[in-house]
Amino acid sequence: MNKFYTAQEVADKLKIKKTTVYELIKRGELSSSKIGKQLRVSEEQLKAYLDSTVQSSISQIHDYQPESSLLKRDYLLHSSGLIISGQSSPALDLLLNQLPAQPGSLPVLQSHLNTYNGLYSLYFEKVHIACAAASFEDIQSLVPGIPLTVLHFYSYEIGFYIKKGNPRNIQGFPDLQRADIIFANREKGSSRRVYLDRQLNKLGISPENISGYRNELVSDSSTAAAVAGGQADIALGEAYTARTFTDLEFLPLGTETMYLVMASSSFSSPGFQAVVNALSSESFRQALSLQTGYDTSHTGEAACF
Template sequence: MIEETSYTAEEVAALLKISKLKVYDLLKKGELPSYRVGKQMRVDSSDLEAYKQRSKGAGAGFSARQPNAPAARQPSPDPNAARERTLIITGQDVSLDILARHLERRVPGMRPLRSYVGSMDSLVSMYRGEADIVSAHLLDGDSGTYNTPYVRKLFVGQSYVVVHMLKRSAGLYVRKGNPRKLTAWADLGQAGLRFANREKGSGARVLLDEQLRLRGISTDGLPGYEEEESNHLAVASKVASGEADVGVGSEKAARLVGGIEFVPLIQEQVDLVMLKKEENRHWVDGVIAILRSDAFRSELLHMEGYDLSRTGDILYES
């Protein structure tokens, strides 16, 4: 028997040339059948091909299946499908994986899916209806506050709640021994400094850009500034390999990469954003209850570097 090829959400996104969040949205709406293997969602090649054919037919205004062609294989009905609600949780911090596990156990009928994208893309995806629980750590340099200024500008006229998740140390990744003597944000103006940078819209990129802006440091011609990495580990690794002199990220990633040192400069704030809709009420309340629970906090307390003193506090509610 020949085993059918299956694809991850990332592979489907690459094949269809769409964002991962759009793929998760298709899975969430049931337009693209999927199943779970461990924590990973898989899509069979036949279901992907059937979706493509349906899309072609919808675009042309008639069925893409020819009269004598066999019908695309339909997935077997899932007796729990009607009762199960998929929730897309965005962000890269490991605390969100723990939240997803607690949510699946404690809120019946919920199937959490994790999407590892940056803060700004996460908020935009929620605006488009493609994400449910958004994690953000976006600094507004002018006010010195995190997240709420961005949320209020984007979700005008919508009801939402911003709940505090945790604080963690962020700062500079530097090479062993800190040969460029980088100890403050102002030191990033040193001539010839080579950067390892994150992608536009990520919390680390916004943090760097805000600190450069506030100090009048132009990004024009900064070596490495335009080259983007998709996570903290990749930035730290470029510094460790000598390809860059400095990068911005969280302390946790620095502990996983040898050959670098970490210069703490700020306590960044990670918050969750959720839309307040009638159909969301029970799981939004469930998320807040989990954040405030001893069971959730005790798991995070065993991980160094988290400040949980305000975890579960409602910071803003529209």
């Protein structure tokens, strides 16, 4: 018989906060069922979440349609509205929530794409603004021949998720090759995957020597949950997510910056200016910093190339 768990029971099993469980359900990463008036997660649904495979990751990346609506996407592309690409995050959620209050704001649709796919879609004019954690050189190479304006969104720490107390005594990238270590990886095109692969290449570490390298998950919450739940020993992600899991520690490795990228020809348009104004406001910077701990000292600054 299929067992059903409450949100609190799922939180206890994954060693995370109850609110994080609801966030996973809201994002569609964790399936749930309605029993009477109560939300429940079945044993099968929980297992499916923890055992996410490469195939499910690829499917989400390539087949996802924003709000399951091609019609709405095409309407916004060819009329008065904006499509902003970016995977769900507290920063992007906060920005999207503040946009309607800005003068000249337009209807906004979020397209849940990672860095590579967002920039790719910007190049092919499938989105208007792309969230990207990438260097300027990478951005230019993925969106060639188009004058771009890049807005500094926020900076954040990136590092390893490990179990509290570091029982495996993990110190750095070379430990990924150990036979007793299982790694929870992110999908191709994500900034985490690019960061990982560059570090491995720099250190001369073959991905074939890393157990779990081919098993791709589609969010930091998913990889962190895999470590917290014992399906993996280590994962790479941002510090904010680690703080939502009570059974994890964060081993910092460096800092990355998230940018909002748009065509320079669009920068002065009303809807785009609403994004710029919201991002540049002191109230937004303070709220973002307080809610997430992100570095917002350069939020709103623009660069063109």
